[in-house]
Amino acid sequence: MASSDHEERPERPSQTDGTAHLFSALGKQIKVLREHAGMSQRELGKAAHCGEALISAIERGVRTPQPDFLTRVDALLDARGVLAAAADDVREAQARARTRHPDWFRDYARAEAEAVALHNYGAQAVHGLLQTEAYARATFIQRRPLLDEATIEKRLADRLARQQVFERWPAPTFSYVLEEAVLQRPTGGVAVQQQQLRRLLTAGRMRNVEIQVMPTDRPEHPALDGTFTLMTPRGRQQVVYTESYGHPRLITGPEEVRIFSERYGIIRAQALTPHESLTLIEKMLGEP
Template sequence: MTGRTESGAGQMANAEREERPERPAESDGTAHLFKALGKQIKVLRERAGMSQKDLGLAAHCGEDLISAMERGVRTPQPEFLIRVDPLLGACGVLCAAVDEVREALTRARTRHPDWFRNYARVEAEALALHDYSNQAVPGLLQTEAYARALFTQRRPLLDEETIEKRVADRLDRQRIFDRWPPPTMTYVLEEVVLQRPLGGRAAHREQLAHLLQVGRMRTVSLQIMPTATEEHPSLGSSFIVLTPKGRQEVAYTETYGYPRLITAPEEVRVFSERYGNIRSQALTNRESLTLIEKMLGDS
């Protein structure tokens, strides 16, 4: 599933029909700002004699996040800039960029057409998100290499600039894991999804290791549906059940690029019940992590 959508109260009725997604309007200068800011952070860090790990520990975030921000594939949040400015001896240089970053984040929400833009906004503020995936690792759980492999292999082919922008946008959505209080997040992935080494052996191992890391978070439940199971309550497409902030639960499906937002309570109830059945038949979170550890050892 490549994207999820959600519309405002006045748009929901129209969103229930299937419609062909448009190509995102991806060129708004935002990516250039974040890349330039990432380079500044790297220069300041190196001048301060700190490694990425050192800065991550001092700023209470992961080394991978520091690396991603310096490469321009993750957005330095205003709070992060304010926190690390004194740590890097930036003398207010990073703090001075806070207003521009806030404006850029607002613009970033309009990079995509309505079918995805509205969903991305609601996803970032969701109270609960429940995802069943049978085709690929969900976007919020993808590593950079895995996401790049997906976009690179897509047909018809995308140009390199578009690939880089889409990878950056996808990784930027993962800021949801940094939110407090965090949303309730559960995932059920078909075992075959994790057996497919998209991007090659190294990318596959990195993706499995990342799933282990996310699956161990207190706020996330990650379950695997074994391929050998003799019963399955949903052999259709992937879907998501989402609780938007201040709104009723909705469901979302996407098949061959055709998204469908479902808001009718009775139909949403079917998806919610279906998801509950899938979770009950899948491996537990602990069993799933053990299976992923075995896959990682065998890969």
């Protein structure tokens, strides 16, 4: 099991297809241009609508700069098109990365990467976009039948890479409703569980993310059939993704999508508010 220090390490772009060298070079260029412009990482992050930590991670080559980020920063740093010119290369690299997903998952991964809104109801585990590295690793290790180590590492890298969707601008809208039992279950051990709860607190405080907890003692529940995700890909109608024991389904029919959307609205109404939910998570961590 990964240690807590390893768990909080920023995810590194895939080494398998050589794209890490591209992202490392871009990071170094951004750092040189930023310093030449007399800007701190905090100042550039504020101007580019992102955090100082993201600027630091990109400059160190451990996070992938998104195409729209490169376009914004090119203008901010007076790079004269040098960074913007790399946007197409980054898009191509991301497209290659998406093909690493299993065949059955690729349609969902493509829709998720392009989503302007994503809403998820989770009953078994924390959604992949919110998982820490150690929590994600634990979920793969526990799969039955057992996965070999190479498959675990590949799927782990792909899952963490998907989390770059939070870095897009304009920022997509995210909402999550998690069953209270998911938060109580020490997946991967108590230390991993606590780190995962802290990750939820961090995500839930983002302006474009809302996290709600469905208390176990609620006497009524409109979604006992299982978990699902509502997505609105850019320029397209809302779709629904469901998965049960390796049988995925991407639903596009308007009437069926409407039913899931209505169901999700009822779930959110019955769950704790976002503020109440974060307060509950803080209490679970023993924080005042």
